[in-house]
Amino acid sequence: MVETDLLLLIGILLLTGIIAGYFAGLLGVGGGFLMVPVQYLLLVQTGIDPTFAIRIAFGTSLAVVFPVSCVAAMAHQKRNAIDWHAAIPIGLAGLAGGFAGGTFASHLPVDILKPLFGILIIISAIRMMSGTPECRGHGREGFCAWTLAGVIVGILSGLLGMGGGIILVPILLLLFNLPIHRAVGTSSACILFFSFGGISAYIYHGFMIESLGTGFFGYIDILQWVILTGAMIPFSRAGVATAHRLPADRLRQIFATIMIGVGVAMICILP
Template identity: 30%
Template sequence: MGDDVSQLLTLAMALAVAGGITGVLAGLFGVGGGAIIVPVLYEAFRLTGVAEEIRMPLAVGTSLAIIVPTSIRSAYGHYRKGAVDMQVLRRWALPLVLGTVAGAALARYASPWVFQAVFVAVSSVIATKLLLGRASWRLADVMPGAPLLQIYGGGVGLASALMGIGGGAISTLVLTLHGRAIHQAVATSAGVGVLISIPGAIGYVIAGWGRPGLPPDAFGFVSLLGLAIIVPMTLLTTQIGVNLAHALPRRRLEVLFGLFLVTVCLRFVFAIAS
């Protein structure tokens, strides 16, 4: 009994710290912090005996649910500073939701390594652009027309749903490659997180409904315990990240974002190899 209580207390402390870091990252980079939440939750579920085939979708679904309030707070903070491109968000709204729902449906059947491989593949490209790229590395100086823009939106939603993130990393890449300044790209990506996390969380609840092996607190592929511990911490620290994002020079923000993605990629490469 004593060991069980000690383990739970250690786990609760780890989740609280992860929640605080997640909030800062959400505001700083316009991401929901899923890249940190997913591996932490995966290990937590492993320690509590959740079946291997359930751990990854449960971690991803819980991450998306946690990102909901974090993304809303982050997006509102950036919106108040006038940095969010509302025109892009309106055009992306439907394809983002459709791509996210498709990703949630696929997640019911995908193997754990698929989630990790998708993250490494996408984030490696993004990190390369941020760390080694130049301002001249652009596909265009303006955003594309409606058909291609909608394809972008659907792709962002699909990949984000499989990765358990709010889509900030991918949408920031798309926006900067089409002439958007990093500060506006980050701010707009916070809005993307809102459009992805809400339907994504709902989709994972439905995808996991009735699956055998889920822990008692699970609501589909969403852990209510994870929500209860991490969400309050993210809400306390998100504004710190928002303020930092608008105080840092453009290049420094790009380098920090790139290093953040490299760190997370290494974490998932190690997970796949092991």
Template identity: 30%
Template sequence: MLLTDIAMLMLCGSIAGFLAGLLGIGGGMILVPFMILVFNHLNFDQSVIVHMAIATGMATILFTTTSAIWAHHKHGSIDWKLVAAFSPGLVAGSLIGGSEIFEALNTSWLSLFFAIFIVYTSIQMILNKKPGVGRELPGKLGLFSFGAFAGCLSSLVGAGGAFITVPFMLWCNVKPHVAMASSSGLGFPIAAAATIGYMYGSWDYPNLPAGSLGFVYVPAVACIVAVSIFTAPLGAKMARKLNVAQLKRIFGVMLFFLAAFMFNESRKAFGF
């Protein structure tokens, strides 16, 4: 990689880490459009660029969520029994989504799916809508089933899962601060299983550049993590001082521009 590529990845990593701590998101999806630009600049094969961007972004979540987990754990905010109950399903779904389904999707459909997901996330950010309280958490089978669905979906878009696990926990009458903190704990098994799935499912995939472990581009992970692990705690600290609801709306508008970029990538992949 050139120095400009390293600088762009580190800059994006610092921003993604800060926003991850500030807004409680994994940060992986923020990186995807920028990594596509870098990977294009590095002349990676077009058939693997989107897959590599999503897989590499998910791999970085392993490190950003670790720092977030530690911060929440120190305050006793994480319900570890809840994390343990969700994790088997999350791991199973993430492994299946990251290895079987992810590789089967071609670049055009994966780009379109990711763009639609960003639009959905941006609308959630702008509205900042809190789901109504419904009932208690389901039993082991229900938690496993929902966890498998959440893990599979998260692995397809390179997200830590908070976009779906937090609303579900709130709907099941889990206290908001516990749901937000526990989502960090849930993000780790999702990221770990999905990353393993990405690497396993694409280990012998053709046209991968040097420095790749399957779809995960290790040099990019190193550049991003080198800064994101320091900016994530700063974002978490800043969240206590700022109007996060207003920031979510601003960030939601920014996501629309990222969605437009991904829709354009999908258009080019489809040949329109």
């Protein structure tokens, strides 16, 4: 890679990290919904096979999500915006689900993973814009529902390289009737567990692929991880501060609009 190409790649990753970090804090998501399409396109442009490129994008995205979510969760906790009664069972169940999802992704072709990523994001956006039913679990029923939600979201998180917030926030809103700001904060805490499970799977299965060469730790691209993490962490804190100043309806609109745009791009535009 010539120097100009390397500088362009770094610049694109920095900009992606800034935007993804801001929305990670703002919306309680990991930022993978934006990072994955950009990473995938850059990897394909550098000559990496699309099937490996999508797995590297997923694995690297989750590796970035973990430290960024740590920062975002601490910021939300200072505002008492995390429901730990929900976050702990969802997160622990999602850790196992994340490993399972990452394992599935390591054996699926790009023709399945890429459209699945886009479709899931669009469905989540549509659900976000629909009404909120009167449904919230309590006691044992609530614990079982949280655990089931954690397993499902964890699998999807690992399978599609997202922190899981883009799926979990609508679930917390629509099924558990959490207020938007509390749903965002709780999601940030759960993402720590989801991403750790997925990261473990992508590292383990990536080490079995000798053709990846140097610069990778399993399916994690070290250069992309360093740049994206460094850019995202400070801007995730800014996103958290903004989230607690915006009205709930505005947060819903921002969330859903971005999700639909990214989902369509992943299905129809990217190679």
